[in-house]
Amino acid sequence: MPITAAADIYVEEAFYNIRYYAGKCFTTTQTGTCLPEVCQCSSRGLWYSHSFNVTQPDGFIYIKCSMLFDLREVYSDSLKVRIVEFSSPRIRPNENFPLSSGYLVTFSCNVDITNYYVTFQWDCLNNESVDTMIEETTNQSSTITRKLHLKHDNQTCTCISNVDGYIANAYLRVYVSKVPVLQINDSRVCNDSFSTSISCTISTEFSMYGFDMWEHTFRGIYIRSLKGKVDGRRSSLTIASCRFQDAGDYRCYGWTNVNGETFSANKSVSLYINGPPLIVSATKRLGQNVTLSVLFCSSSYPDPMWLHLGTPIKNSTQMTQILYNTSLPIQVYNVTVMCAGYMTNLTTELFMAGRFVACLKNDFGEVRKTFLVNLKKSKGFMVSFDFRSIIIGITALGICIVTSSVTVVLMKGRRKSSVVHVVGPHELSTIPIYHSAPSAEPVIHIYDSANAGYLEVIDYASSQSHYSERNNKESGDGVSNTTTNEHDYEEID
Structure with missing residues (x-):
């Protein structure tokens, strides 16, 4: 036993003295007895321990311990410690939980470290261990891809990282969704009077599934419900002749049933209609001037032109035409919605009369509105x-x-x-x-x-x-003008 029941510890240039006295452990780094997480002593004085923080990120530190025995002999030992700084590994899927059944999911394992070689090992959804691929890389990350099924729900995925002999693990619990997955067409464009079709496909491992009614909305306003044609796992919606009123979003609803519990999903697609301007209203106002107005909606920026007696009108002091942007209420299958529209005005002086025509054109066609102006x-x-x-x-x-x-x-x-x-x-x-x-x-x-x-x-x-x-009256002086009531006709009894 050391005769002083003490030990000296040197860490680089720092010095720590630990000693045991009266059943307690003391250290020079603290006033009073040692805290268990800082230093400890053996009751017989055979061993001593001390904890300290390492601040340097990597490299080596040297530690030396010495004790004094009988005959004033000092015995010591030293240790070279390698410092490696790295973060614990982390596992992340490329999709948010819960994961969709029937789809490929990629898991990545990452370790933040520099200047060291890292190896990875996976134990992820081991019931498919045949397909497991282990990647060893020096860029501190590794990925694997798995096809998810309902049987993988609530299983654990493990990533094991080895940093120069230091082992660290990461765990991830997998959750698989019971909600069906719907696939739908991308946004579609339909020309005026043409036909188009929208389809929706359901993906699920459950045997009980189906579709509900389609929902048509315009700028978030409900328009109508439509019944799709169901063929197996697909529900289709056909529009025989596209019109301006058919524009909007079409939402597909699908469901599955698991042990009496129903899980629903929905997905929407936008339908755009390309066609000539749609005239909403037209007015003629008579006042000091004549003002002709046409309110219309257009799927692209319009180029209106006014005609008078078949001749294009140019802006002048007698005739002025203006185009405004405005928001117009329109009826879409008996529902009032607002469309991004336009108003074109023509103001003429009163003496301009005849046949006026508003020619409304855009990228997809032309419509005309005729006004007859009469002089009043x-x-x-x-x-x-x-x-x-x-x-x-x-x-x-x-x-x-x-x-x-x-x-x-x-x-x-x-x-x-x-x-x-x-x-x-x-x-x-x-x-x-x-x-x-x-x-x-x-x-x-x-x-x-x-x-x-x-x-x-x-x-x-x-x-x-x-x-x-x-003549007599006009020639006489001072004679005033008079009016006679004599009649030059013969009265008959």
Whole structure:
């Protein structure tokens, strides 16, 4: 036994003294007795132990232990320790748990280490040990591939790593899903009026399986349910003639039954319809100007063009056309949904009339909307006539006969009734007088011709009498204008 019941330990340049006294173990690195996880002593003083942390990542450290015996003899021993730093191995599958039955799954085992050679050994789903492949690699990883079955559920996969003689293991419990796996077409595109088919296939090891109704949605809104044609493990849906309303997502539902418990799965595919623009509505607004509008949806960016009497319209001060992006409500199998649509406007002045056509084109076709615009009277107008002699005229208000030098102004306001204001020769009018330009083409009027086309009885005596009376009145000084109520016809009893 060492005479001092103590031991000296040297770790590189550090020194530790451990001694046993009065039934307790002490060390110079701590004040008081040793903690069990730090240092321990033999009750007879035959052995001593000390724990310490190694901070260097790799290489060698030298440890020396010495004891003092009788006759002051010191006995010692030394040890060279190799330091290897690496992480514990980790196993990961390439899919999330639970894994799908009937599919290949790759397991990888990784160890974080540098400058050392690592070997791997697998014990993974050993009931298929014939297919097990062990890879030895220096890049600190190894992979194996297994085909999953329901019998692998709840089994353990083990990876054994050997780093320069140091062994470390990793374990992974495998979970296999009882939910069926559905395979469906990729997103499909159907041209307008063509047919398309969507199919869904179920994969499962169970004997009881089936399909539910397909579900059609548009931007997350439920549209309708459809029954697919089932043939074995496949359910198919056929659209005979694609229309804009058939666009959206189609979801397939499949199920399996395991010991009375049902496990369901679903998967969707998007269907895109390529076709000409779909006109949602069209309006014609009459005001100070005429505004024609068409609201429509389009599967690609549109290129609208307006025509007037068959001629393309260019933007001008008289005609302006604009295209807006907007969101439009449309009816899809009696369900209202919103589509990314457009609105095209054409604004013209009132005197522009005739046949207007909105030509809506995109990458897949063209549609047209026709508008007929008729000239209408404005809600407010004024027409004036300046008479210097006897004039007989026909207006929209009736027949107006004016004598002498007067001005007749026809006005129509917001009210339905019209107002005729007669301005005499001595009256100051505050009403603006408008003179209309002559028509581009002569307008034949029934009163333009002196020959009425029929015999007319003329009383020369009466006419001469009226002519003489008029001359007398106009030649007399200080005589006021009067109106006579005498009749130039013979009364019959």
